[in-house]
Amino acid sequence: NAGVTQTPKFQVLKTGQSMTLQCAQDMNHNSMYWYRQDPGMGLRLIYYSASEGTTDKGEVPNGYNVSRLNKREFSLRLESAAPSQTSVYFCASSRGDRGPEQYFGPGTRLTVT
Amino acid sequence: AQSVTQLGSHVSVSEGALVLLRCNYSSSVPPYLFWYVQYPNQGLQLLLKYTSAATLVKGINGFEAEFKKSETSFHLTKPSAHMSDAAEYFCAVSERTNAGKSTFGDGTTLTVKP
Numbered sequence: 453n454a455g456v457t458q459t460p461k462f463q464v465l466k467t468g469q470s471m472t473l474q475c476a477q478d479m480n481h482n483s484m485y486w487y488r489q490d491p492g493m494g495l496r497l498i499y500y501s502a503s504e505g506t507t508d509k510g511e512v513p514n515g516y517n518v519s520r521l522n523k524r525e526f527s528l529r530l531e532s533a534a535p536s537q538t539s540v541y542f543c544a545s546s547r548g549d550r551g552p553e554q555y556f557g558p559g560t561r562l563t564v565t
Numbered sequence: 566a567q568s569v570t571q572l573g574s575h576v577s578v579s580e581g582a583l584v585l586l587r588c589n590y591s592s593s594v595p596p597y598l599f600w601y602v603q604y605p606n607q608g609l610q611l612l613l614k615y616t617s618a619a620t621l622v623k624g625i626n627g628f629e630a631e632f633k634k635s636e637t638s639f640h641l642t643k644p645s646a647h648m649s650d651a652a653e654y655f656c657a658v659s660e661r662t663n664a665g666k667s668t669f670g671d672g673t674t675l676t677v678k679p
Contacts, residue, residue: 456608483665492574494655494671495609502665542608548665552597552616556608 453478456557458543464563465533473528473560475543481555483548484526486510486518488539489559495542501526502548533564567592569658571670579678584628584643586673588656591637598639599657599667600630609655615639626650651677 459474477484482503487495487510497510499518507518515537517529526545530537540561544554572587590596597616601609613624620632626649630641639656653674659667 492671495669497666500666544609546665549663552659552665552667553599553611553614554601554609554667556601556610558608559606 455479456543456545456555458541458557458560460560461558462561464565465530466565467534469533470529470531471533471562472530473541473543473562474525475527475557476525477543477545477555478524479545479555480523481545481547482523482550483546484520485544485546485554486516486526486528487542487544488512488537489542490539498528498541530562533562535564538562538564567596567658567660567668569656569668569670571654571656571673573673574671575674575676577676577678578646580648581645584641584646584650584675586641586654586656586675588630588639588641588670589637590639590656590658592658592660594660594662595634597659597661597667598630598632599659600624600628600639600641601655601657601669602626603653603655603672605652612641612654646675646677648677648679651675 485500486498501520504523543557546554568591600612656670657667
């Protein structure tokens with residue numbers, strides 16, 4: 453099993469450009485999450501999907517959109533990138549209420565200039 | 566609302582010494598509690614979890630944590646530090662009524678000196 457995979461690993465964008473971060477899991481998990489990690493601020497939840505077909509805002513959703521394409525895939529889109537979105541982005545998955553521990557991908561390091 | 570506080574953003578110990586990383590939580594209902602470890606340039610991985618039953622939880626790599634309801638704490642310990650333990654550690658909490666959503670602490674960076 454590959455677990456949680458994320459693409460790309462690195463990305464540099466100019467202000468105003470758009471991009472989509474891809475995430476897939478092969479553990480048949482119901483819930484999926486997108487976090488950003490900034491120095492000294494821990495992990496902050498951007499969006500999550502408790503189950504296929506549902507998405508909810510997290511702590512810092514502004515400037516982002518998500519799509520739960522199917523049970524395996526959960527993408528994060530930046531429509532118009534800003535320097536404040538420079539961060540490391542992690543996708544995670546879990547069994548939800550039946551197994552709350554989360555499994556993380558390797559991360560995407562995004563720089564917006 | 567749930568929250569978690571990790572006391573000390575940086576902890577430094579000598580190799581072979583006791584590791585103690587502190588975590589206190591706030592939750593309106595009995596929580597689930599977790600410790601995750603993050604090595605440089607990697608994602609987080611689960612060290613251990615408290616979901617019910619035994620209050621002393623053993624995890625991977627010789628780590629353990631004790632759930633103390635009266636102190637609202639879930640401190641992480643390891644009797645003897647190894648150089649390979651150097652990493653960032655995150656405490657997390659989720660409420661049983663919404664277990665799929667966790668709140669993470671700000672993290673503690675552990676340095677192990679030779």
